[in-house]
Amino acid sequence: MTWSEMQPLLEQACWDTLYMVGWSTLIAVVGGLPLGILLVLTDRGGLLQNVVVNKVIGQVVNIARSMPFIILIVALMDFTRWVVGTTINREAAIVPLAIGAIPFFARLVETAVREVDHGLVEAVQSMGGNTWTVVRKVLVPESLPSLISSVTTTIVVLIGYSAMAGTVGAGGLGDLAIRYGYQRFETELMWITVAILAVVISVIQFAGDYAARGLHRRGGGSGAAPRLRLLRGKAPATAATAEPVKTTDPVTADAEPEREPVKAS
Amino acid sequence: MYGVIGQSGAGKSSLIRCVNLLERPTSGTVTVAGQDLTALAGRGPRAGKELRAARSRIGMVFQHFNLLSSRTVQANIELPLEILGLSGKERSRKALELLDLVGLSDKAKVYPAQLSGGQKQRVGIARALAGEPKVLLSDEATSALDPETTRSILELLRDLNRQLGLTVLLITHEMEVVKTVCDSAALMQRGRIVESGTVNELLATPGSQLASALFPVSGEATGADRTVVDVTFHGEAATQPVISQLSRTYNIDISILGAAMDTVAGKQVGRMRIELPGRFEENVVPIGFLREQGLQVDVAGDAPASIPAQDAPATAAALVKEGAK
Structure with a gap:
């Protein structure tokens, strides 16, 4: 098989994969985020404590x-x-992909949201905020870096799952590798x-790590936009002065294990 | 300003959390600014609209600040205003005003992680004031801060108390905090308030644990034929130098063994332990003189008073130790 033969196949497979993974991620986030938050809220000691609902959702998630x-x-x-x-076809693969990813993402959301300090929830309650306010202003924004990492993990898992979508004729990179690469002995194409x-x-x-770190840095460090570590040598001097002088805060130290040296230029 | 003091686990935090019903009391009512909150609460675990409205008029400051790390200082202060439903312009005007009030007007755009502990607590106070509360609850607001910062935060609270006519209910385990800013205080032990009153009233109460903890005096008699006397100044006594008057009038030598005194509004408040030469019997007249001055006088080794008096300093010492942690 020559490159000119392979190229259209690869291109099509790439688009198929992106299409399937993109849509199913979107659906997984839309479905999994409320589900994950609900798991936290209905848990014992949660704001909407409801053991029955919690157990039912938990079981459904586990089975799925x-x-x-x-x-x-x-x-x-x-x-x-x-x-x-x-x-x-591709659309048909999105359904099981999304449904498989919703409970997976919901569990990740649950873990991320559980990490939010309960004191913050109490602070908002003491201001007269209701549960919806707590979710919107505290739980989601405060766990956003973790949520982004969760989305990243979900996308990676979905790419893996999408290899099996070939079984319903949805195409994609995984399908290409199996049908052409393995079954037709096109080893080169497979690799x-x-x-x-x-x-x-x-x-x-x-990209996911970068986004999560950027948000984390905002909370745990300088207000400046995150910079690529690859660019550390070229970082402008003004950014160096924007670096806050504080090393005592253990939380911050934890959040940024790899901060740039203050002298950037 | 009302201080509630007690050891860890005495129930202070539960008490303050009951005031805005973050914790529901199993019985009894909570009335804040004439409003019965327990009646608003309803039966379910969730806070109804009326309770939430009432909460928004009670400010609360926390030990660990509880600022949202994803929001700038200004946005943190705007949070309660968002809950109250103010417009964006209104919110930012108010937030900047409050930042100015707590002396952080240059920090509006930074994130909490860039602030020191004291600054964070100032933001916490500004946020608590955003809803124009009549009552400010402070749950160990200074316990995570160093002594210097503690002082400046307490001064801020005191100023707010005076300027805005704000009632401050302060929970602490540090005696120093109560002593610095509180007009009244209560001592909690095992979930109960065992003593309460204004600082003067507490001082005037014989055997008050809180008074002896607030103004600790110590010192032993230097010889057998001496009389040790605890003199309590609770602000109502004549503002005269009584000790030197005593010395001059009766021509006796007085040594001061220990003293914890403060001058509040020109009046002396506190306790002093002095030693007079001779046995108690020989000192009846000078002690009578002190009592005449309107001072409270306790003679150490006085048989009936000695049992509670000995018990009190022990507990007081424990409290002070707890405070030192």
Whole structure:
């Protein structure tokens, strides 16, 4: 197989993967975020304490998570047909991908939101805020760096899942690697696909970490926009003066294990 | 300004959290500024609209500041105003005004993590004042701060108390805090208030643990034939130098073993332990003179008073130790 033959295949597969992962991530976030927050709020000692609701949601999440993805695709076929009218294309893959990712993301959200200091919740309550205010002004903004990391993890997991979407004819990089690379012995194509996947995942991970760190820094360090560590040598001197002088705060020290040296230029 | 003091676990925090019903009392009522909050609370665990409205008129300051790290100082102060539903312009005007009041007008755009502990607490106070409360609750507001910063925060609270006519209910384990700013104080032990009153009233109460902890005096008699006398000045006595008068009138030598005195509004407040030569019997007249001056006089080793008097300093010492932590 020549490069000119491979190129359109790879391009199409890339777009398919991005399309599936993009939409299913969006749906997972929209569905998983409220679910995760609800898990925290309804838990014992939570603002909307309701043990029954908590147990039910928790169980549903556990069952959904324990299901192998390939089984989930099959199990959801009827549902998928009902939603998108078919069971064999990109759109059809998005349904099980999203449904598989919602409970996964919800658990990550739960962990992230649980980390928020209860004192902050109390502070807002003492100002007369209701539960919705607490969620909107405290729980989500304060856990945003962790939530972004959770989204990153979810995207990476979804890319992995999307390899199985080939079974319903949805295409994508994983499908390409198996059908052409493995089954037709196009080893070269397989390795290129694997390399592309590795690069895509690295880029997503890097972007996610960068965004999360930027937000964390805002809370735990200088108000300046985050800078790439790669650029540390070229960092402008003004940024160096903006670095706050404080080393005593253990929380901050924790939050920024790799802060730049103050003398940047 | 009302101070509530007690050891860890005495129930101080529960008490203050009951005031804005962050914790529900199992029985009894909570009335703030004439409003019965327990009646507003309803039965469910969630706070209803009326209770939330009442809470917004009670400011609260926390030991660990509880500022949102994702918001700038100004946005933190605007938070209660957002809850009250003020417009953006109104909010920022108010927030800047409050920042000015607490002396941080140059810090509006920075994040809490860039501030020192004292500055954070000033932001916390500004935020608590945003809803124009009549009552400010301070839950160990200075306990995480160093002595110098503690003093400046207490001064700020005192100023607010005077300028805005704000009632401040202050919870602390530090005697020093009560002594510096409080007009009245209560001592809590095992979930109960065991003593309460104005500082003067407490001083006037014989055997008051709080008074002896606020104004600790110590010292032993230097010889067997001496009389040790505790003199309490509770502000109502004539503003005369009584000790030197005593010395001159009766021509006796007086040594001061220990004293904890303050002058408040030109009046002396505090306690002093003095030693007079000779046994108690020989000193009846000078002690009578002191009593005539309107001072409270306790003679150490006085049989009936000795049992509670000995008990009191022990507890007081424990309290002071707790405060030193």
